[in-house]
Amino acid sequence: MxxxxxxxxxxxxxxxxxxxxxxxxxxxxxxxxxxxxxxxxxxxxxxxxxxxxxxxxxxxxxxxxxxxxxxxxxxxxxxxxxxxxxxxxxxxxxxxxxxxxxxxxxxxxxxxxxxxxxxxxxxxxxxxxxxxxxxxxxxxxxxxxxxxxxxxxxxxxxxxxxxxxxxxxxxxxxxxxxxxxxxxxxxxxxxxxxxxxxxxxxxxxxxxxxxxxxxxxxxxxxxxxxxxxxxxxxxxxxxxxxxxxxxxxxxxxxxxxxxxxxxxxxxxxxxxxxxxxxxxxxxxxxxxxxxxxxxxxxxxxxxxxxxxxxxxxxxxxxxxxxxxxxxxxxxxxxxxxxxxxxxxxxxxxxxxxxxxxxxxxxxxxxxxxxxxxxxxGIDDERAYYVAWTGSSHPTDSATYVQQLQRLKNVVTAEAVSGHRALIYHGLGPGNDIITTPMRTGIAEKAMVVGVYLGTAGMLAPTDVGIVDFWGLANPIGARFEFPTVKPGHSKPLGNAWLLADYAAPAAPPHPSGNFAVSGTVTSEQVIAARHALSCGDLAEIQQSAREPLTFKRFWDNLTGAWHRTRVTIPPDPFEAERKFCGRP
Incomplete structure (x- = not known):
């Protein structure tokens, strides 16, 4: 060539x-x-x-x-x-x-x-x-x-x-x-x-x-x-x-x-x-x-x-x-x-x-x-959060937190006060913020119930706990026997379980209508849920997540992980009590 x-x-x-x-x-x-x-x-x-x-x-x-x-x-x-x-x-x-x-x-x-x-x-x-x-x-x-x-x-x-x-x-x-x-x-x-x-x-x-x-x-x-x-x-x-x-x-x-x-x-x-x-x-x-x-x-x-x-x-x-x-x-x-x-x-x-x-x-x-x-139940997530935040480009946590500024103010005040409160807010027109005394034995200064789990996490300092209402971060709610209607949004925790797990025993039940769940919560439901949390697999699930991580706890977690993953929990406190505690 x-x-x-x-x-x-x-x-x-x-x-x-x-x-x-x-x-x-x-x-x-x-x-x-x-x-x-x-x-x-x-x-x-x-x-x-x-x-x-x-x-x-x-x-x-x-x-x-x-x-x-x-x-x-x-x-x-x-x-x-x-x-x-x-x-x-x-x-x-x-x-x-x-x-x-x-x-x-x-x-x-x-x-x-x-x-x-x-x-x-x-x-x-x-x-x-x-x-x-x-x-x-x-x-x-x-x-x-x-x-x-x-x-x-x-x-x-x-x-x-x-x-x-x-x-x-x-x-x-x-x-x-x-x-x-x-x-x-x-x-x-x-x-x-x-x-x-x-x-x-x-x-x-x-x-x-x-x-x-x-x-x-x-x-x-x-x-x-x-x-x-x-x-x-x-x-x-x-x-x-x-x-x-x-x-x-x-x-x-x-x-x-x-x-x-x-x-x-x-x-x-x-x-x-x-x-x-x-x-x-x-x-x-x-x-x-x-x-x-x-x-x-x-x-x-x-x-x-x-x-x-x-x-x-x-x-x-x-x-x-x-x-x-x-x-x-x-x-x-x-x-x-x-x-x-x-x-x-x-x-x-x-x-x-x-x-x-x-x-x-x-x-x-x-x-x-x-x-x-x-x-x-399929959402355009970006359009939703653009509308919710009012920002065409919501790109930082501050943009989200400002939508729950009133809740943040309450959380900050409660954390500083030393009252040790369980704090949650409604989704209705009033968006009522409710506080109730928290039980002893919880390490955090306060606990916030999070509907918007990510935003709630960012409005609270790391020494304030977040209770996930939808179960993505809650070992109890994640196992509820609810059918999947909208993935990640089908397992509301409910006030009976909230009060049973986090509130002081003497705390009165609040109407569930304040927190996106219809109906009311009775003292009997709270007592049943609290009893269920102390029994059988349900108690062991709590211990696996909350006990100090010693070598023995790590080994028990490891060897019991498969069984623990398969445990499901009836959302009704009375049914859960019968399942885990054997109460007729």
Whole structure:
């Protein structure tokens, strides 16, 4: 080949490479911009913030002093925020949470698109067109959950990094690279427990791609499992249960297929998501045909799609979530990974044009809520908290706390007074704030009943306890035998249990109408609830969370965790008394 032709080919290859890298960087930059424009945090994000404050105050990973309850579904996100709070000297990590989430989302998009680029450009630098990534960028929920203060950004980053490492290992199968990939993929259960499914698929794909010997296989399995297994032992010994507390509250072991299908339809319907997905699946079929002769490429391309399908099946099984789109986004991200970008061709060009038109219309015109959103108890969380706080960008705890300023003033006064009061407020027009004497034996200066659990945690100092009305942080309420109507909001604790557990024995019962539960509470109900709390498994549950953490308590928690996780509690005090105390 003549020198001029060689130089032209080299320049052409360099141009294609620059274009492809521009697509990678542009995808990361665009999601960063869109995420910033819709930045926010939700009340649930402040649950992480409260737990981090307790960690940095030296009280351990708890929501309140004297009671060990794991309120954070993502253990890794909680500890990552704690590290950030420590490094920046900022125990209130509410602002850090959305900034860090946005950074991780943007980096995750960059890694994901780069991995797709490497998959499509294994043998030569071909011109790549953005395809699947435009589906993600056209969806407003993707922008919104780029922040939110929840673990979504970490989730995106972990999925992208795991797949990027898998793609790289097709060509670089060194021992160190394999072990590092296994360790990264193994972090899935710590990102979110449901990501154990995705981690299992990726680890299987890793083995099928590299085919290491049995010794290296055992080493990779050990590397992947060490941290999750160690944390699970810690969880069982420290908290006394097998799963995070919200998993009990949300009945994560149940099967609610109809609600789950409704949840997926609630996400797909408003954005006509079926259209771009049909186009993308057509492109994916063409990709599989081209990769048919290369086993490792085929394995790597199929892994995230299989993982995404399994994750979506799990989400449908458990009935979805009450937050619009949130739990469906990881599955969508995984399924789109192999076709985030596609090699230029006539068919691909037509597909990309269709997706571009859809993404433009969707981003500009499509909005939630869907007409039937309220039927299934599915909320547009960002819109709700924007309306509740009165801020177009609620991005710190102060914005939330000011909505309960009167309650904060009462909490501050009671904590300073030394009266040791149980404080709770109503949800009705009057929002009555009630105080009643607290029983002896509680370490905190006062106890606040939290309806908005995250906000209540931020308006109270760390030495003031929070009683979670909805059971996400309450070992009793989390186990109530209520059917799931709205995940995380279906198990009201009720005043009988509140007074029985936290109030002084002589404290009079208050009308439940003051606290979002119809009917009245009688002294007999309070007495029955108090008796039930002292009997059998119910008493042992209390001890597992509240007794000082000696070695014996840790061992008893560890060995009894499985049984304790399966215990359920009748919400009616008299039924609970009969179940645990044997009273006829």
């Amino acid at each position: 003549a020198p001029a032709a060689v130089n032209a080919a080299r320049d052409s290859k360099a141009t294609r490479t620059r274009w492809n890298l521009t697509v990678v960087a542009g995808s990361a930059l665009l999601i960063a911009v869109l995420g910033y424009l819709t930045r926010w945090i939700c009340d649930d994000a402040l649950i992480f913030t409260r737990a981090v404050e307790q960690i940095l105050a030296g009280n351990g990973p708890v929501y309140q002093i004297g009671e060990r309850a794991e309120t954070s579904t993502s253990a890794l996100w909680q500890w990552l925020l704690a590290l950030a709070g420590f490094l920046f000297g900022q125990p209130d990590t509410s602002t850090i949470s959305w900034v860090l989430g946005l950074v991780l989302t943007a980096v995750g998009f960059g890694l994901a698109v780069d991995a797709a680029r490497r998959l499509h450009s294994r043998r030569h630098a071909t011109v790549l067109l953005p395809c699947g990534v435009l589906v993600l960028l056209g969806l407003r929920p993707v922008w919104e959950y780029a922040t939110s203060g929840l673990e979504t950004g970490l989730n995106t980053f972990w999925m992208a990094a795991s797949w990027w490492l898998l793609v790289r290992l097709r060509e670089r199968g060194s021992t160190k690279a394999l072990l590092f990939a296994a360790f990264t993929i193994g972090l899935g259960p710590l990102v979110r427990p449901d990501q154990a499914l995705v981690a299992a698929v990726f680890l299987a794909a890793l083995w099928l791609t590299v085919r290491p010997g049995w010794r290296l296989t055992l080493g990779a399995v050990g590397t992947a499992a060490t941290l999750p297994v160690a944390y699970e032992i810690f969880r069982m010994g420290f908290y006394g249960i097998v799963v995070p507390m919200p998993a009990l509250t949300k009945n994560a072991g149940e099967s609610m297929w109809p609600r789950g299908f409704a949840y997926v339809a609630d996400f797909a319907g408003p954005y006509l998501l079926w259209l771009p997905l049909a186009v993308v699946m057509f492109v994916f079929a063409g990709l599989l045909h081209r990769l048919g002769g290369r086993r490792t490429d085929l394995m790597v391309a199929l892994a995230p799609v299989v993982a995404g399908a399994l994750h979506l099946a799990y989400v449908v099984k458990v009935g979805g979530d009450y937050m619009h789109a949130r739990m469906a986004l990881p599955a969508l991200f995984l399924i789109l990974l192999p076709v985030l970008v596609v090699s230029r061709s006539k068919n691909a060009g037509v597909a990309v044009v269709v997706v571009v038109v859809w993404a433009s219309l969707c981003a500009g015109l499509c909005r939630y809520p869907a007409v039937d959103g309220s039927v299934h």
